[in-house]
Amino acid sequence: MPSFATLAEVSGVTRAAVIDLLYRLADDELIIGHRNSEWTGHAPILEADIAFSSMAQDEMGHAQVYYGMLHQLGEAEPDTLAFGRNARQFRCASLVSLPKNDWGFSVLRQFLYDAAETVRLNAYANSSLQPLAHLAVKLRGEEKYHLMHGRSWVLRLGDATPESHRIMQSALDRAYPYALGLFEPTEYDEVLAQTGISPREDDLRRQWESAVAPVLADAGLRIPDAATPVHGGRVGKHPDALKELLDQMQCVYNIDPMAKW
Amino acid sequence: MTSKPPPANRQSTIDNRQPVTVDTQGRVFEVFHQQARGEPHVYVGSVHAPDAEMAILLAKEQYARRQACVNLWVVPAEAIVATPYENDDIFERATDKSYRESWGYKTPKTVRIEDTGGPTHA
Numbered sequence: 001m002p003s004f005a006t007l008a009e010v011s012g013v014t015r016a017a018v019i020d021l022l023y024r025l026a027d028d029e030l031i032i033g034h035r036n037s038e039w040t041g042h043a044p045i046l047e048a049d050i051a052f053s054s055m056a057q058d059e060m061g062h063a064q065v066y067y068g069m070l071h072q073l074g075e076a077e078p079d080t081l082a083f084g085r086n087a088r089q090f091r092c093a094s095l096v097s098l099p100k101n102d103w104g105f106s107v108l109r110q111f112l113y114d115a116a117e118t119v120r121l122n123a124y125a126n127s128s129l130q131p132l133a134h135l136a137v138k139l140r141g142e143e144k145y146h147l148m149h150g151r152s153w154v155l156r157l158g159d160a161t162p163e164s165h166r167i168m169q170s171a172l173d174r175a176y177p178y179a180l181g182l183f184e185p186t187e188y189d190e191v192l193a194q195t196g197i198s199p200r201e202d203d204l205r206r207q208w209e210s211a212v213a214p215v216l217a218d219a220g221l222r223i224p225d226a227a228t229p230v231h232g233g234r235v236g237k238h239p240d241a242l243k244e245l246l247d248q249m250q251c252v253y254n255i256d257p258m259a260k261w
Numbered sequence: 262m263t264s265k266p267p268p269a270n271r272q273s274t275i276d277n278r279q280p281v282t283v284d285t286q287g288r289v290f291e292v293f294h295q296q297a298r299g300e301p302h303v304y305v306g307s308v309h310a311p312d313a314e315m316a317i318l319l320a321k322e323q324y325a326r327r328q329a330c331v332n333l334w335v336v337p338a339e340a341i342v343a344t345p346y347e348n349d350d351i352f353e354r355a356t357d358k359s360y361r362e363s364w365g366y367k368t369p370k371t372v373r374i375e376d377t378g379g380p381t382h383a
Contacts, residue, residue: 045286047308051322149318156311
């Protein structure tokens with residue numbers, strides 16, 4: 001099994017695979033961060049507002065690090081990658097593009113998403129790509145908190161009242177197929193697995209399913225039967241909601257892309 | 262003991278810690294923050310939360326976001342027993358007791374103990 005001490009050591013098809021992986025990771029983080037930041041000033045209570053906003057900043061911070069790694073691999077500057085690409089160029093899973101909806105949907109999505117991120121970071125901590133392994137170890141603390149937060153809300157709202165149960169079950173029915181889409185296999189699965197950089201997406205999905213199932217059961221929520229994963233995000237096919245989000249997120253940047261901030 | 266009226270420029274409602282508006286956001290937990298192991302837990306403020314576990318999670322972002330933290334305590338506000346402000350004359354010194362103000366001694370801020378978050382012995 002190879003080991004890559006630096007990004008510069010990665011070449012050929014492996015390099016293309018790493019670039020694709022980093023775009024997926026970065027875009028997921030940026031878009032979930034933006035979606036969750038839409039709760040700033042609108043969450044049910046002040047404390048929840050501050051916590052959710054703070055975690056949204058964390059996710060954007062993670063995105064910035066991944067974009068920085070892409071820049072080291074010859075891609076554009078992080079700001080250009082975040083604000084200068086159109087929806088077709090994004091590689092995020094569709095789960096993160098969906099509108100924030102109600103609070104129940106947003107905290108459920110946060111739980112499903114952060115459980116996936118935890119599975120990924122645990123796997124990447126042993127990646128043969130050492131910069132990714134070091135980063136994974138560094139990000140795990142923040143992610144642990146995000147998961148505790150999402151889990152606590154899901155457990156409480158899942159069976160607090162008949163109304164909260166109904167809202168959470170409907171959120172799960174809607175979000176679950178999209179959450180499975182976080183693990184959309186790509187053309188690079190094999191090369192990433194063979195080089196020890198990342199496990200196959202299917203393997204990560206199975207770990208994620210084992211992680212979320214007991215929590216959802218404890219919350220009194222039923223995982224939808226035979227949910228069909230929503231794929232497409234990893235090859236640039238997104239719900240319209242992503243274009244709307246980018247139009248808003250990028251509008252100031254696009255007034256003058258060369259402006260110095 | 263003699264009783265003294267509160268200073269005219271202070272609202273008695275604030276002195277008595279009466280909420281100005283009706284609170285509809287759940288229970289209140291008081292938060293204590295520890296900057297490093299062995300240091301005392303310092304009161305930093307309160308959070309609304311439905312229960313203690315959630316209070317810890319929310320307190321982490323309210324109070325441990327901008328400064329170092331190794332441990333948080335949350336305590337239900339109703340568990341705190343306080344002296345009423347109308348009895349604050351009990352703290353007044355009727356005679357000179359400056360001999361009690363032993364500021365000249367060097368005292369350690371804390372006693373360092375093998376600590377996993379429990380109370381520190383000052």
